[in-house]
Amino acid sequence: MRLKGKTAIITGVGAGIGEAIALRFAEEGAHLVLNDIQENAGEKTRDKVEKLGAKAALVVADISQESGARSIAAAAMQAFGAIDILVNNAADFTSKSVENAEPADWQKVLGVNIIGTAMVSKFAIEHMKARGGAIVNMASMSSIIAQRDFATYNASKGGILTMTKCMALDLAQHKIRVNSICPGCIFTSASVREIERMGLTFEQWRDKVAPMHMLGRLGEPREVANAALFLASDEASFITAAHLVVDGGYTAW
Ligand SMILES: NC(=O)c1ccc[n+]([C@@H]2O[C@H](COP(=O)([O-])OP(=O)(O)OC[C@H]3O[C@@H](n4cnc5c(N)ncnc54)[C@H](O)[C@@H]3O)[C@@H](O)[C@H]2O)c1
Numbered sequence: 263m264r265l266k267g268k269t270a271i272i273t274g275v276g277a278g279i280g281e282a283i284a285l286r287f288a289e290e291g292a293h294l295v296l297n298d299i300q301e302n303a304g305e306k307t308r309d310k311v312e313k314l315g316a317k318a319a320l321v322v323a324d325i326s327q328e329s330g331a332r333s334i335a336a337a338a339m340q341a342f343g344a345i346d347i348l349v350n351n352a353a354d355f356t357s358k359s360v361e362n363a364e365p366a367d368w369q370k371v372l373g374v375n376i377i378g379t380a381m382v383s384k385f386a387i388e389h390m391k392a393r394g395g396a397i398v399n400m401a402s403m404s405s406i407i408a409q410r411d412f413a414t415y416n417a418s419k420g421g422i423l424t425m426t427k428c429m430a431l432d433l434a435q436h437k438i439r440v441n442s443i444c445p446g447c448i449f450t451s452a453s454v455r456e457i458e459r460m461g462l463t464f465e466q467w468r469d470k471v472a473p474m475h476m477l478g479r480l481g482e483p484r485e486v487a488n489a490a491l492f493l494a495s496d497e498a499s500f501i502t503a504a505h506l507v508v509d510g511g512y513t514a515w
Pocket of ligand 1 (some may be wrong): 273274275276277278279280297298299300303323324325326333351352353354374378401402403404414444445446447448449450451452453
């Protein structure tokens, strides 16, 4: 068990990649502090990890609000008395070109993806400094490439890559490693919303998107969760300020 006895905070666990990370970490023995803005979705994931034998606390909170971000670290300390791992996974998916985006669109996407990630980290770091640990920020292949009509989302995800490197530099002295993951297209509830937005059927969308990956298919949430587990575990003890691309080759050709 690679995370036995460790306490891990994971944001955005109510669906998709966050849920898969919660399940994967539970299998590896972690105590879990689960966050989502949606109560029902968060409760479903909490029930699933508890069935795997993990101890879990659920914090229903919006990470873009300072009080919400603060409540996550506070709940972790109350439930388990320590924080070893933080996975900043929750995200807003507002995707518009610069031409079409209003200030409210930028505020929404940057409020969750940049400010929310930063605030959850800020309040967790206070407690992680005591014994070191690992932070994993969910970036995206969208952090490193252009995609049509995606300027708002891609700018936020590009910011996560650079923020990760700055965090790694600032926190190295406290033995906290900070890395990010850049997934390709992973089929989740976010994909379902994107398919609806594009007015396509699932099959039409899959046949368009899958061949863009060298491996010729979409990724699965568990494949990203495995990368998060590696970066959060002691197996990645000399890795910090890095981004791990988990995109089936999408960005390399
Ligand atoms: N799905 C993909 O193809 C893909 C690709 C690259 C990167 N990512 C990244 O992976 C992460 C997870 O994506 P997903 O596809 O699983 O998304 P998803 O929409 O399926 O799930 C995200 C979860 O986060 C929660 N959430 C949203 N805003 C929140 C907030 N303000 N506070 C707390 N919780 C909030 C939602 O309620 C939801 O349960 C995101 O950071 C996303 O940018 C996803």
